[in-house]
Amino acid sequence: MLKDIAVWGRSTTEYIQMFDLVAADLKLNILDCAAGPASFNAEMTRQGFNVISCDTIYNLTANEIAHCIQEANQPIMNVLQTNSDSFVWQKIQSPYQLQELRMAAMQTFLEDFRLGVEENRYITSALPNLPFTDRKFDLALCSHLLFTYSHCLSQEFHLASIMEMCRVAKQTRIFPLLSTSGKLSSLVQPVINELKKQGYTVEIKEVAYEFQKGGNKLLQVSSPL
Ligand SMILES: C[S@@+](CC[C@H](N)C(=O)[O-])C[C@H]1O[C@@H](n2cnc3c(N)ncnc32)[C@H](O)[C@@H]1O
Known part of the structure; x- marks a missing residue:
């Protein structure tokens, strides 16, 4: 786990909007x-x-993950307050409200974690490797890791991770395409070019969710098989 990458989590309402999940998508086998x-x-x-x-954090206990969340909280609040102009304060109206929403979502996760581990719903693994057979899932999602952390994750890591998600799922969606700087990640175009060269179907889609200004697009990828 890279120290720069925040242990921080969103709610299902946010996932549905970020990934443009319609009723039929919710019924799929999702990773x-x-x-x-x-x-x-x-x-x-x-x-x-x-x-x-x-x-990568699912080998920790719920208490240890709660500690990681507490560590991430203040730096994130600082960014939201210092760079307040870079965000859209509509659905979420203030840094304080965002903190409340996210903390409630993460508390829901923490309360479910132990049971979820027992039920094999939370699996410890590190991209670009996934411990699943080919096409086990209909849909793979990845939010706020790829492209978000372009400054510390290489183009090779991005490509290998996306191809691995496409190996285990019929379709992959990644959100957002912006990095933490609020700008379009410089890796988006080279990654798209390489995926297309290798026969993947790639599409950028606009979604209803926009919190980082201009961050209202997802990348949808499926493998040639
Ligand atoms: C900012 S959080 C995003 C969490 C969630 N997707 C969301 O949007 O609410 C980034 C997550 O990526 C995880 N992470 C970092 N490197 C990883 C890797 N190589 N493989 C899998 N997860 C990783 C971190 O542990 C952290 O939980």
């Missing part, structure tokens, strides 16, 4: 990669849907 302390798995499972989450 959430670099899922961290997002509440998507907990909330979806409670509603009878099928989600498996992967992250």
Whole structure:
């Protein structure tokens, strides 16, 4: 786990908007990669849907993950307050409200974590490797790791991770395409070019979610098979 990468998680409402998940998508077998302390798995499972989450932190205890969340909290709040102009304060109206929403989501994750590990819904693994057979999932999601952390994850890492997600799932969606700087990641175009060269189907889609200004697009990829 890289120290720069925040252990921080979003809610199912945010996942649905970020990944443009329609009712039919929710019924699919979904893999959430670099899922961290997002509440998507907990909330979806409670509603009878099928989600498996992967992250490097799932070998920790719930208390240790709670500690990582506390460590991430202040630096994130500082960024939101200092660079407030870089964010869209509509659905979420203030840094304080964002903190409340995210903390509630992460608490939902923490309460579900132990049971989820027992039920093999939270699997410890590190991209670019996934411990699953080919096409086990219909849909693989990855939010706020790829492209977000372009400054510390290489183009090779991005390509290998996306190809691995496409190996285990029929379709892969990645959100957002911006880096932490708020600018389009410089890796987006080279990664798209290389994927297309290797026969993958690649599409950029606009979505209803925009918190980082201009961050309202996802990358949808599927393998040539
Ligand atoms: C900012 S959080 C995003 C969590 C969640 N996807 C969301 O949007 O709410 C980034 C996550 O990526 C995880 N991570 C970092 N490197 C990873 C890797 N190589 N493989 C899988 N997960 C990784 C971190 O542990 C952290 O939980």
